[in-house]
Amino acid sequence: MHQRVRERLPHLGRLVEAAERERDQTAALLAAAKATAFDTYFEHEGTRYLRVLPAAHKVTSRPDHVTPHVYIQAEGSTKRINQSMAEDEAFWAWAVIETLRHTGVRVEELTEITHLALVSYKLPDTGEIVPLLQIVPSKSNEERLLLVSPDLASVLATIIKRLRDANSGKIPLTARYDEHERVTGPLLPHLFQRRHYWQPQVMGQNTVARLLRKTLARMGLRDQAGNPLRVTPHDFRRMFATEAVTGGLPVHIAARILGHKTLTTTQAYLAVFQDDLIRTYRGFLDRRRAERPVEEYREPTEQEWRDFQQHFELRKVSLGTCGRPYGTPCKHDHACIRCPVLQIDPRQRGRLIEIIQNLRERVREARGNGWLGEVEGLQVSLDAANAKVHSLKRAPADGRPQLVDLGMPVFTDPAPPPPREPGKHGAWA
Incomplete structure (x- = not known):
């Protein structure tokens, strides 16, 4: 229609x-x-x-x-x-x-x-x-x-x-x-x-x-x-x-x-x-921009532009890339192994395994000396590192998404109904 x-x-x-x-x-x-x-x-x-x-036209009854x-x-x-x-x-x-x-x-x-x-x-x-x-x-x-x-x-x-x-x-x-x-x-x-x-x-x-x-x-x-x-x-x-x-x-x-x-x-x-869709959406953007403060639509200064470009350099860490938004500080004090926004580089898999082995040795040392507070902190880091290793197993080494073969569905015939037994008077129930 x-x-x-x-x-x-x-x-x-x-x-x-x-x-x-x-x-x-x-x-x-x-x-x-x-x-x-x-x-x-x-x-x-x-x-x-x-x-x-x-x-x-000659009809007279009209x-x-x-x-x-x-x-x-x-x-x-x-x-x-x-x-x-x-x-x-x-x-x-x-x-x-x-x-x-x-x-x-x-x-x-x-x-x-x-x-x-x-x-x-x-x-x-x-x-x-x-x-x-x-x-x-x-x-x-x-x-x-x-x-x-x-x-x-x-x-x-x-x-x-x-x-x-x-x-x-x-x-x-x-x-x-x-x-x-x-x-x-x-x-x-x-x-x-x-x-x-x-x-x-x-x-x-x-x-x-x-x-x-x-x-x-x-x-x-x-x-x-x-x-x-x-x-x-x-x-x-x-x-x-x-x-x-x-x-x-x-x-x-x-x-x-x-x-x-x-x-x-x-x-x-x-x-x-x-x-009409494009014209209406542009009108909506113009009205929304008119209602917002003028400072939000000014041209950025050279210092702001340098900070914006530098932000993408600061996101690069040893194990991969930090996914925190622009202009926000690190909330985990650069404990990247625990950070959920850390995007692990598959090429750093060997380094991540070395970190896990080192954490296990430190946990054994802390337990042997009775440092229970340090054991708890090291265990949190170890669990986070193991989770990141498991996430790497689900992705190819070159970073491309992994294709999962779901197979073909198999259709089976439904089970036949159970046979009916004769009733008391010989009739089928």
């Missing part, structure tokens, strides 16, 4: 521009056709068209408020085009794309948006009136309110004006059929409705997906495999979450906007790009 978002998000701007351009071009061609008489040619953007009078469709035919072509339907599909494809990318709602929630969902809220501090969009319960059965941005407000206002202009200043009341619950809802002023056989109906999820497919087909976009790019309504939801969080919106706020109950679900929606 993250790869889908990474492939589609860079094309989102082109998709929006293509949908808007298609909406304007089909509307301009429809207006030019309406201004032309039947069976008359007209020219639009260098192409001659003929406005056709179909036989369906309602008075329904405007007949406009049919045109390009010069030299035998294909008749329903320009009214083409303009209607281009407009609603644009409206669907804009609403999905500005809200991140599910496709079911998109079709449930009504004119009643637009509410106002007065901020208690400033008294400013802000528009909100109420999303009815869908998947999580929890309604939520979305802040309407200026771009989204323009889209919704355009949809409302279109519905009112086509229906004598009113938004028709339509009943939406729920495909999941298989029930028909009450009559409401749904915003995403179209006329089907002269009757207004709420768009279905298949209609929304079909409008997106047609827009993508006209663009000719391809994915990395060279196949036609597919964008589903749910892809807009993932792209909305990715753009919001990478743009600085906290992930817990994005979860509330998307209607998720847990942050884990929202995090699964996010597809972080490599450049």
Whole structure:
């Protein structure tokens, strides 16, 4: 899913521009056709068209408020085009794309948006009136309110004006059929409705997906495999979450906007790009550096640089290398044989064995003279030296890590179950 978002998000701007351009071009061609008489040619953007009078326009049973469709035919072509339907599909494809990318709602929630969902809220501090969009319960059965941005407000206002202009200043009341619950809802002023056989109906999820497919087909976009790019309504939801969080919106706020109950679900929606990751991490470093004292980021003096270089020389001892951090003194008074941070050089194995033999002789001498305090100290050094010898046995002489052959696993057949004995009446138990 993250790869889908990474492939589609860079094309989102082109998709929006293509949908808007298609909406304007089909509307301009429809207006030019309406201004032309039947069976008359007209020219639009260098192409001659003929406005056709179909036989369906002679039907007298059509309602008075329904405007007949406009049919045109390009010069030299035998294909008749329903320009009214083409303009209607281009407009609603644009409206669907804009609403999905500005809200991140599910496709079911998109079709449930009504004119009643637009509410106002007065901020208690400033008294400013802000528009909100109420999303009815869908998947999580929890309604939520979305802040309407200026771009989204323009889209919704355009949809409302279109519905009112086509229906004598009113938004028709339509009943939406729920495909999941298989029930028909009450009559409401749904915003995403179209006329089907002269009757207004709420768009279905298949209609929304079909409008997106047609827009993508006209663009000719391809994915990395060279196949036609597919964008589903749910892809807009993932792209909305990715753009919001990478743009600085906290992930817990994005979860509330998307209607998720847990942050884990929202995090699964996010597809972080490599450049966004680098830019965010650099910003984190800059903020952390700004909060730290300035003295920590000054240029080191020559004396400090010499001390730093000399530290690595001081770490070299007779048996190997001392692993103590820079700038820290030796805590064991240079009793390296006891120090746990001493890294033994495998080439000093012979010297280490000589030290062990000498320690054993000193322990015997101390015990013979009754020097019990010295015996205890020598014994601690002897145990530490023996532990270091055992660590050298597990490593090659040249310092490379030793490979351990674990062998191949052996699978044995499980033991067969014990035979059952006959019961009291001769039956098997």
